Amino acid sequence: MLKDIITMFEEILEREPGTINAQDEFREYEEWDSLSYLSVIAMIDEEYGFVIPRDEFSQLKTIYDLYDFIINHKGEKD
Amino acid sequence: MAVCSFNGVSITGISATVPKNIYNNKTDNSFFSQETVFDIIEKIGVYQRRVADENMCASDLCFCAAHNLIEEMNIERNEIDFLIFVSQTPDYRMPATSFILQDRLGLPKTCAAFDINLGCSGFVVGLNIAYSLAAQSSIRKILLLNGETRTKVYSFKDRKTGFLFGDAGAASLIEKSHSVGDSFFVIESDGSKNDYIKIKCGGYRYPSSSESFKEIMRNDGSIRSDEQGYMDGSGVFEFVITEVPRQIKNLYQISGYTKDDIDYFILHQANKFMNEHLLKKMKIEPAKAPMNLNKYGNTSSVSIPLTIVSELQEKIQGKKQKILLSGFGVGLSLASAILDIDKIHICKLTEL
Numbered sequence: 010m011l012k013d014i015i016t017m018f019e020e021i022l023e024r025e026p027g028t029i030n031a032q033d034e035f036r037e038y039e040e041w042d043s044l045s046y047l048s049v050i051a052m053i054d055e056e057y058g059f060v061i062p063r064d065e066f067s068q069l070k071t072i073y074d075l076y077d078f079i080i081n082h083k084g085e086k087d
Numbered sequence: 088m089a090v091c092s093f094n095g096v097s098i099t100g101i102s103a104t105v106p107k108n109i110y111n112n113k114t115d116n117s118f119f120s121q122e123t124v125f126d127i128i129e130k131i132g133v134y135q136r137r138v139a140d141e142n143m144c145a146s147d148l149c150f151c152a153a154h155n156l157i158e159e160m161n162i163e164r165n166e167i168d169f170l171i172f173v174s175q176t177p178d179y180r181m182p183a184t185s186f187i188l189q190d191r192l193g194l195p196k197t198c199a200a201f202d203i204n205l206g207c208s209g210f211v212v213g214l215n216i217a218y219s220l221a222a223q224s225s226i227r228k229i230l231l232l233n234g235e236t237r238t239k240v241y242s243f244k245d246r247k248t249g250f251l252f253g254d255a256g257a258a259s260l261i262e263k264s265h266s267v268g269d270s271f272f273v274i275e276s277d278g279s280k281n282d283y284i285k286i287k288c289g290g291y292r293y294p295s296s297s298e299s300f301k302e303i304m305r306n307d308g309s310i311r312s313d314e315q316g317y318m319d320g321s322g323v324f325e326f327v328i329t330e331v332p333r334q335i336k337n338l339y340q341i342s343g344y345t346k347d348d349i350d351y352f353i354l355h356q357a358n359k360f361m362n363e364h365l366l367k368k369m370k371i372e373p374a375k376a377p378m379n380l381n382k383y384g385n386t387s388s389v390s391i392p393l394t395i396v397s398e399l400q401e402k403i404q405g406k407k408q409k410i411l412l413s414g415f416g417v418g419l420s421l422a423s424a425i426l427d428i429d430k431i432h433i434c435k436l437t438e439l
Contacts, residue, residue, distance in 0.1 A: 043307070044130055047324055051364045060329045063321060 132359025
């Protein structure tokens with residue numbers, strides 16, 4: 010599943026496969042902006058069935074943090 | 088809980104008018120780079136919108152739509168017992184614009200008139216009120232007007248709002264109808280998010296001043312004054328994709344209907360990205376949920392009747408169907424309805 014999240018970032022940021030790593034702080038990417046934020050929230054909602062509240066999302070730094078958050082919250086809401 | 092149901096009340100006619108002046112988002116905005124423009128309009132799906140000139144108000148668009156409806160349906164003016172004008176761009180701060188329209192439309196003095204200050208949820212809320220009044224045995228016809236000149240509210244140099252909104256007016260007739268069954272409404276409010284969509288200055292909390300009209304550069308490079316509208320796009324997005332599917336699920340439970348009973352889903356035309364996400368999340372076929380954002384943008388409370396007129400005229404006119412409506416936005420306010428409709432008259436879209 011970590012790989013799926015990395016692929017999701019590659020798609021949203023239109024980056025070549027292999028250029029994104031789990032330990033990257035995603036806000037540091039040049040391509041990251043408010044529109045990519047919306048895409049990430051929407052794709053997680055679509056794939057895992059929940060909307061990450063904005064104040065909680067702001068605590069997440071790396072792609073691994075996001076993965077960890079999803080693992081811990083998946084299935085809490087329908 | 089604000090849940091209402093009605094039997095034997097229906098919308099029987101809808102008409103809409105847009106300004107003839109077209110603003111092309113791709114070519115007419117010189118403030119942002121072409122790349123930024125492209126990214127924004129691809130996401131929001133608004134390629135052009137209609138813009139009222141400086142002399143055109145929301146009430147002018149509504150007058151035109153209402154006049155057409157009255158003429159085409161041969162509505163007896165003396166039978167209109169209520170005129171409701173829903174808008175956040177009135178002619179004056181006082182009196183309410185509904186009085187100006189009552190006079191202009193030649194409606195009798197026996198007609199009650201009032202305004203409702205609501206945005207994107209305003210068609211569904213206005214309709215709920217109109218149905219409640221129409222259910223009274225003494226009441227004959229209700230004219231519900233939704234009009235907005237949103238392009239006068241937002242800065243064209245604001246990346247969150249400068250490409251999104253369009254101007255339009257709509258008129259709907261509500262009355263008793265023996266051929267329709269039950270209709271259901273649910274309305275909810277979350278005032279804790281009143282800051283999400285707001286014009287800070289120009290009311291009585293923060294009156295207009297020389298400061299309030301100053302154009303200020305914001306964190307994201309957008310330029311806007313405090314007399315212009317502000318929108319927290321990501322906050323609204325989070326709210327809508329969480330709460331709208333929940334409210335609609337609730338509406339299915341209340342009504343006893345399922346998704347498959349609904350012929351058309353007419354959602355407030357907020358922006359393409361959000362609307363498409365809502366459809367996917369609620370597993371609604373896009374063919375049953377038409378969009379007109381590409382042509383008219385987000386027209387706030389007018390977007391639902393405008394979509395019916397521009398996209399569904401042939402598909403709904405004269406038929407007996409069930410339609411689901413959902414409006415969501417400024418307040419924040421959420422309102423959804425399932426209507427049983429039969430033989431609605433839908434006027435052709437007009438330009439002013």
